[in-house]
Amino acid sequence: MTNEEIKVEVRQTFVQFLEQNQQRKTPERFAILDEIYSNKEHFDVETLFEHMKQRNSRVSRATVYNTLDLLLDCGLVIKHQFGKNLARYERAYGFRQHDHMICNVCNNILEFCDPRIHQIKTMMGDLMKFEVTNHSLYLFGKPQTDKENKCVVCKHIVPLKD
Amino acid sequence: MTNEEIKVEVRQTFVQFLEQNQQRKTPERFAILDEIYSNKEHFDVETLFEHMKQRNSRVSRATVYNTLDLLLDCGLVIKHQFGKNLARYERAYGFRQHDHMICNVCNNILEFCDPRIHQIKTMMGDLMKFEVTNHSLYLFGKPQTDKENKCVVCKHIVPLKD
DNA sequence: ATCCCTGCAAAGGGTTTGCAGACGC
DNA sequence: GCGTCTGCAAACCCTTTGCAGGGAT
Numbered sequence: 519m520t521n522e523e524i525k526v527e528v529r530q531t532f533v534q535f536l537e538q539n540q541q542r543k544t545p546e547r548f549a550i551l552d553e554i555y556s557n558k559e560h561f562d563v564e565t566l567f568e569h570m571k572q573r574n575s576r577v578s579r580a581t582v583y584n585t586l587d588l589l590l591d592c593g594l595v596i597k598h599q600f601g602k603n604l605a606r607y608e609r610a611y612g613f614r615q616h617d618h619m620i621c622n623v624c625n626n627i628l629e630f631c632d633p634r635i636h637q638i639k640t641m642m643g644d645l646m647k648f649e650v651t652n653h654s655l656y657l658f659g660k661p662q663t664d665k666e667n668k669c670v671v672c673k674h675i676v677p678l679k680d
Numbered sequence: 681m682t683n684e685e686i687k688v689e690v691r692q693t694f695v696q697f698l699e700q701n702q703q704r705k706t707p708e709r710f711a712i713l714d715e716i717y718s719n720k721e722h723f724d725v726e727t728l729f730e731h732m733k734q735r736n737s738r739v740s741r742a743t744v745y746n747t748l749d750l751l752l753d754c755g756l757v758i759k760h761q762f763g764k765n766l767a768r769y770e771r772a773y774g775f776r777q778h779d780h781m782i783c784n785v786c787n788n789i790l791e792f793c794d795p796r797i798h799q800i801k802t803m804m805g806d807l808m809k810f811e812v813t814n815h816s817l818y819l820f821g822k823p824q825t826d827k828e829n830k831c832v833v834c835k836h837i838v839p840l841k842d
Numbered sequence: 843a844t845c846c847c848t849g850c851a852a853a854g855g856g857t858t859t860g861c862a863g864a865c866g867c
Numbered sequence: 868g869c870g871t872c873t874g875c876a877a878a879c880c881c882t883t884t885g886c887a888g889g890g891a892t
Contacts, residue, residue: 846892854882866872
């Protein structure tokens, strides 16, 4: 499935969600969804806002926050708090479930999958009489370095500002 | 080991850390450490600050933040961001490693242990050439309710403000 | 035409910072 | 006594809120 096909899918999902919840289908909301699904990377509100301003979509910060809440509600976006007081988001459709390793040295993010996470969620839910709806798992650390003392991990992962 | 014995241990650890890093051993710093290890629960900065004020230890918020950073550095305290913009802390000595379930309905925290977390950390570290120093795992959800529609979980867990 | 949504800017809340005075060393 | 730590309050930053105007229905 190409990224354009994904964009069509998520737009449909969003339309359906908005209609079911009697929310208006405003151009700003679709512009934000489109911007998010035009990139693969994790992002924060300010980055998204700046990107859109550069493309002459002038949405306000308030609308970005409002729309992100809607996208969270309908599961098209995931919100992260990687230990900082700055929320990070990522698109949630078209990617398999994954968790994150965060490098404390270079602030980069590396994704990984492990089926045991899902096992833990269901088992702990049963054990504790708790219905686990979502989770967050972050592994923090530092990259092992190769002989030239360069970061082995960073070559493969998406750089982050801050 | 009693809690008083633990307090002696952590104080020694802290002294050692301060000396090694040429930091001053001020009464405020020890008062904060003592206050933290007088309680078992998770706490935020404001709660800690208020508790100390009630006990007539008048430390400033700035000193609380400063000291918490030191305690984080020497591993006597763990910092959490449970998806909100409010940092929560907990003592890190004298408890076994555990993770957290957070109830989205009643905002309570339930602790659990699972050895698979440690397995994932070491395996993913090896696989990704990454040295995992610490991690955070939170399971979010809602309690299963019993017949009277009361929260089954809350009975057993520490209530949180907010 | 209704009234929800947007844009703007101000307010809010947790955390950080700057500076003068205090005190550990 | 020197240099760092403390206390206080202002500054800071991300996020939320209030309000008037605009656009989806």
